[in-house]
Structures are given as C-alpha cells and as structure tokens.
Amino acid sequence: MQLEKYKIDAHNNDLLSAHQRKLAFISSEIENSEAIIQKLVNFQIAIPSWALGTGGTRFGRFSGGGEPRSLEEKIEDVGLLHALNNSSGAISLHIPWDIPQNPQAIKVLAAQHGLRFDAVNSNTFQDQPGQEKTYKFGSLQNVNRDIRKQAIEHNIEVIKHGIELGSDSLTIWLSDGSCFPGQLNFRKAYQNTLESLEEIYAAIPDNWKLFLEYKAFEPNFYSTTVGDWGQSYSYVKKLGDKAFTLVDLGHHLPNANIEQIVALLLMEGKLGGFHFNDSKYGDDDLTAGAIKPYQLFLIFNELVDGMDARGMDHTKDLGWMIDASHNVKDPLEDLLQSVEAIMMSYAQALSVDRIALNKAQDENDVVAAQEILQNAFRTDVRPLVAEARLRAGAALNPVALYRNLKVRENLINERGAKAVSTGL
Numbered sequence: 001m002q003l004e005k006y007k008i009d010a011h012n013n014d015l016l017s018a019h020q021r022k023l024a025f026i027s028s029e030i031e032n033s034e035a036i037i038q039k040l041v042n043f044q045i046a047i048p049s050w051a052l053g054t055g056g057t058r059f060g061r062f063s064g065g066g067e068p069r070s071l072e073e074k075i076e077d078v079g080l081l082h083a084l085n086n087s088s089g090a091i092s093l094h095i096p097w098d099i100p101q102n103p104q105a106i107k108v109l110a111a112q113h114g115l116r117f118d119a120v121n122s123n124t125f126q127d128q129p130g131q132e133k134t135y136k137f138g139s140l141q142n143v144n145r146d147i148r149k150q151a152i153e154h155n156i157e158v159i160k161h162g163i164e165l166g167s168d169s170l171t172i173w174l175s176d177g178s179c180f181p182g183q184l185n186f187r188k189a190y191q192n193t194l195e196s197l198e199e200i201y202a203a204i205p206d207n208w209k210l211f212l213e214y215k216a217f218e219p220n221f222y223s224t225t226v227g228d229w230g231q232s233y234s235y236v237k238k239l240g241d242k243a244f245t246l247v248d249l250g251h252h253l254p255n256a257n258i259e260q261i262v263a264l265l266l267m268e269g270k271l272g273g274f275h276f277n278d279s280k281y282g283d284d285d286l287t288a289g290a291i292k293p294y295q296l297f298l299i300f301n302e303l304v305d306g307m308d309a310r311g312m313d314h315t316k317d318l319g320w321m322i323d324a325s326h327n328v329k330d331p332l333e334d335l336l337q338s339v340e341a342i343m344m345s346y347a348q349a350l351s352v353d354r355i356a357l358n359k360a361q362d363e364n365d366v367v368a369a370q371e372i373l374q375n376a377f378r379t380d381v382r383p384l385v386a387e388a389r390l391r392a393g394a395a396l397n398p399v400a401l402y403r404n405l406k407v408r409e410n411l412i413n414e415r416g417a418k419a420v421s422t423g424l
Ligand SMILES: [Mn+2]
Pocket: 173, 213, 248, 275, 323
C-alpha cells in the first residue's frame, strides 16, 4: 500500500490551526525550541524486520491479519511508518529470517521508501531447518568446538549479507548460559565465548561496528554468559575499537539504574547501540514509554549529556532501534506509539537547562536539580515533535491518519487475514 502525499497534506490542513496555537505556546516556554525541532527532524529510529507482525508468548500468538509475507512487504510496512512520521528511516534485518535473495533489488526498494539498512542481527538462539548441530547448550560458549565453529560461520555469513545491503554494524545477542547450578563452568564459558567473538570480530570490516547485547535472564534461568553491562564491557574492551556494548532496556534485572549504566558506558566510549521497549517485570517488550516514561526521559537525559560531552552526533554515532513485541496491538500502530514516546523523551532531554543543572549539582542543591529535571519531563513537547513531522512532510498525527486511511484494512485486503509474519 502506498500513502499518497495529498492525503497527508489534507490531514495536516485539517489539524493545522490547532497545532499552530499549541506550537506558539510551547515555543514561548522553551528557549531553544527551534534548535530542538531541527534535531527532531534529523533523528531516525530503526525498525526491526521482526517487529512488523504480531508477537506472541510461549502460550500463544494471535495474529491480526495483513502481516508482511516477505522481506519486500516488510520494507513496504517500514516505508509506511516513515511516510507517516519521518522518524523511521531505517530497517534492521534478522538473519536467517530475512535473507535477501536479490540484495541489489532490495536496496533499490528500500531507497524508494527513503530507508537505509541499520545493524544486521545474527541468530544462534534457535536451530534452523537443516542445521547440522544444535544450539541447545549454547552457541559461542559451547563446550563442543564444532558447534562454536558453526555459530562463528553463521555470524560471518550475516556480515556478508550486511555488506551487500550497505549496513555497517552487526548486533550479537546470545541466549548462551545455563539453567542449573553446576551445568556450566563459568570461566570456560567466558573463554570460549571470547575466543569465538574474536574470530567474528576479525571478519568485521574497518568501517563497521560490532554490538554485543547483554541480557540478564531468559531463555536460560540460572546464568547468562553475557548477562549484564559489566560482562559485555569486559568482552568488547578486549575485542578492540570496533566493538561496543548494546543496551536493550528490557534486559536488566528489576529496578536497575539504566540511566547510570548509559552514562558510564558513554564515558568509557563503549556504548554503541540502543534497543527501546518498556517493561513492568522483565523483558516484556512493551511499547516504549508505556510503563515508565520518566525512566525513558532520564535515560535520554544521560544520552544527550554524555554524547554532547564527547562531541558525538546524535543521529549517527549510536545505533537506535525499537526492539518490542506486539501481542495485543496492531504492530504498526504500536511502533508509531513507540517512536512518538522516544521523540518526546529526546525533545524533553534537549530542553533541560544544563547550565542550571550543573550549578545545582555543584552546589548540592538537590531540590533545584529535581525541579529542573521534572520541569522538563512535565512540559508537553508534543507540538515540537509534531512540528518536526510537519516540516518533513509527514503527518501531524500519525496514528489518527493511519486509522482514517484504514491502513490495516487495506493490508488485510492485499495480503489476506491469515498472513503471518516471521518473528518472535
Ligand atoms: Mn534487543
């Protein structure tokens, strides 16, 4: 389904006068609003190819229909999101779920939708049909050298697919670990994993980055071999300058101070990528900002502060991606909501009065510090985010337009009510 420009324009015209009223007010409240709008126009968040279908749990999956049946249709869906919000200009592929048969044609199709290819993701947490050896007891950590070799070769294969598409990073998430005490020798598992990662790292092109994602638990429930940011940091530090830690918001134990983790990884020059989602309990993969919006703002506050301290470019020096699952929502609506929440938190972080905050910190003025942060968080910056979309030719209210145009109904007509996408 293509979204005609005149339909976006008609939608924007209907909402324009109300939008302009709100924008005038917020612009009078926030000093640097024009600079913030410009940064919002440029900010892009990648959409993973596995998030375009309905997600599920181990208990079941309830498809809503009209899901993309091929990589081409997945690119079309991300293109729709990008046309609606101008903030989803990249797609992140999962191999082997989305191996491009004709990379050149796929590149052209993506470019037609204004999309580039973000990090490619390997998969050694499942066995694939026809695969020789099983990952039941881990992949890069495995006690069996042949299994480690198979997993290393898979990652090198993923890099090759990424090169063909113009991607410039590889994300590795390992489910490796153990379910019971005594199952694993922790030091041997670490050493095997490090050696395997070194072989993969040797295949990383000079202009590429390797992201090592950590996760506290699940599917292993006693130990995880890359279980927290300290373990990931310990590997990437040894690997070299092209290796970085990737933070997924859902991959921590409850109440972890993620904003502090982000600040320290940035300070060490080892934060490379970011996966957005939200959670109440564990790796719930809920819509970004749906449960803990203040935490999302505090994380962005550290991201902006830490990136600016190192002179980093917000748009391209970290890999930004949504990594969520949609069990009860239309996946495309859910992704629009996540992107909106991320943009709001970014805008609020950009509006923080950093000079005043530094002064409050230097004077141990705890009350003033809280006032500054909560003032930014409680300011409604939605008109700034909407204005960034308007200037880029996208929709003032993406979810409303998506519903008015009956996009899902159209996709079901095109693809069928039973079309189910690959993914988790
Ligand atoms: Mn992730």
